[in-house]
Amino acid sequence: MDFSMLTATMASKSFEKIADICDNIMLQVAAEGIAYQDEWPYAIHLLGHIYVDDINSARFLWKSIPSSIKENQPEVSAAWKIGQRLWTRDYGGVHEAIRGFEWSQELQVLVAAFSELYTKKIFQLLQSAxxxxxxxxxxxxxxxxxxxxxxxxxxxxxxxxxxxxxxxxxxxxxxxxxxxxxxxxxxxxxxxxxxxxx
Structure with a gap:
């Protein structure tokens, strides 16, 4: 599998593009009949959907992830914990989920960028309400x-x-x-x- 585009997107911090890139790679790989579950960057993919506030897609992705990966890759579960808090509109819980996990170096920048974006969004919500x-x-x-x-x-x-x-x-x-x-x-x-x- 060629993740070079995803790697370049992460490096350029164009986080709003991650979900679409992952979705497209997943469709391409599935069309070619390649087994990809063990190598797939599920945490990045989930966070990509969360970053663009596409919680429905994140939820469907979570449901499609094999239970063995959910059990053996704690970062995937930690990413979905953020999604769960967003889904239930637990605004304070989103921040707890972000801070409650020791993110890998690869994801620290993405999670920090989402946290900043989310804080601005909540601030605007408070300002209008x-x-x-x-x-x-x-x-x-x-x-x-x-x-x-x-x-x-x-x-x-x-x-x-x-x-x-x-x-x-x-x-x-x-x-x-x-x-x-x-x-x-x-x-x-x-x-x-x-x-x-x-």
């Missing part, structure tokens, strides 16, 4: 201790009330593009012309 939130709750969702969570959100412009242990969310300013209607512009021009030449 709350106007105020306790430091404790923010820390839970962001997978950090209270001090780290407070520092993280302060850098994003939030405010903290240390007396009440509450954070005030800074809402994101949404810039909306206005489309210019030529007929309205023409009417406005005529109106201004009319006012100026009365």
């Amino acid at each position: 709350y106007s105020t939130i306790s430091i404790q709750d923010a820390a839970f969702f962001l997978g950090m201790n209270g001090d780290d969570a407070t520092n993280y959100v302060l850098q994003q412009g939030w405010a903290v009330d240390l007396a009440s242990h509450m954070l005030t969310v800074k809402k994101q300013v949404i810039m909306s593009e206005q489309k210019l209607d030529p007929s309205k512009l023409q009417r406005l021009t005529e109106y201004v012309f009319h006012l100026e030449h009365r």
Whole structure:
């Protein structure tokens, strides 16, 4: 099996491409009738789907993995533990699953990149869902201790009330593009012309 494209993708940190590359290699190998289970990079494949937030595909992949591999390759099970937490929307549990395993050198960068991406996603979710939130709750969702969570959100412009242990969310300013209607512009021009030449 030729994993050179996957290796190059991992090296270039183009993690959003991993799931598609693995899916394509798997289909190609299956079409050629080659037995691949023992050599397959299941942990990378699972994490590739998790990275792009394709939990359904990760779940189906997990179900297709032979039980012998699940039992003998703890990193595969550790990768799926992250998927399980995402599946059940256990936001704090995702961070626990990430930190709860000693990842191989090959996967450390991918897991760290996913963790950063996930933290940003959860932060945006908190930003859109709350106007105020306790430091404790923010820390839970962001997978950090209270001090780290407070520092993280302060850098994003939030405010903290240390007396009440509450954070005030800074809402994101949404810039909306206005489309210019030529007929309205023409009417406005005529109106201004009319006012100026009365």
